[in-house]
Amino acid sequence: MAGRKSPGDLQALLKRVRACTLCAEHLPLGPRPVVQISGSARILIAAQAPGRKVHETGLPFNDASGDRLRDWLGLTRETFYDPQHVAILPMGFCFPGTGNSGDLPPRKECAPAWRDELLAHLPRLELTLVIGQYALAWHLPDERGNLTETVKAWKRHWPAVIPLPHPSPRNNGWLKRNSWFEYDVLPSLRQRIAEIF
Numbered sequence: 032m033a034g035r036k037s038p039g040d041l042q043a044l045l046k047r048v049r050a051c052t053l054c055a056e057h058l059p060l061g062p063r064p065v066v067q068i069s070g071s072a073r074i075l076i077a078a079q080a081p082g083r084k085v086h087e088t089g090l091p092f093n094d095a096s097g098d099r100l101r102d103w104l105g106l107t108r109e110t111f112y113d114p115q116h117v118a119i120l121p122m123g124f125c126f127p128g129t130g131n132s133g134d135l136p137p138r139k140e141c142a143p144a145w146r147d148e149l150l151a152h153l154p155r156l157e158l159t160l161v162i163g164q165y166a167l168a169w170h171l172p173d174e175r176g177n178l179t180e181t182v183k184a185w186k187r188h189w190p191a192v193i194p195l196p197h198p199s200p201r202n203n204g205w206l207k208r209n210s211w212f213e214y215d216v217l218p219s220l221r222q223r224i225a226e227i228f
């Protein structure tokens with residue numbers, strides 16, 4: 032069928048992604064793209080960028096943020112790390128370094144270089160989890176509000192897309208101030224994921 036992507040196409044694309052050095056001069060630890068994808072994935076996690084710990088292990092969300100995210104989703108590590116089920120594509124695939132107030136933003140070169148091509152390999156996608164402001168700007172460009180307003184209006188994009196705050200421990204203050212997220216959003220999110228599986 033015209034336009035259908037084969038697994039071979041995806042493997043060739045991933046090979047190119049893993050060899051990417053496009054913004055290497057800006058990466059303090061050098062390129063190490065951390066992505067998880069297969070053509071059968073039904074959930075996409077559109078996240079920000081790997082942190083230092085993820086860079087070291089090469090495993091996305093292999094940190095405290097990941098523990099909280101898996102709890103939010105009601106997923107075991109086994110399912111979360113199975114690319115047949117879950118694709119994980121941050122807005123920047125490599126660790127961007129650290130600034131005065133935490134990790135730097137995802138490298139701006141990355142999404143224009145790779146994102147559309149990779150997303151075209153996810154024909155079975157049922158749910159996209161959009162995490163943090165950079166992923167929001169790409170996946171929900173019509174949302175003009177700040178992150179809190181966008182997450183609060185989560186039903187607007189239901190059931191195909193759900194905007195989420197970043198699960199990082201750095202966001203504990205936000206989660207405390209916005210307890211509606213835990214009581215209102217998370218039960219529906221877990222139910223949606225359970226339905227997909």
Ligand code: SF4
Pocket residue numbers: 048051052053054055062063064123124125138140141142144
């Ligand atoms: S962050 Fe993206 S564009 Fe930059 S080197 Fe890594 S894969 Fe390439």
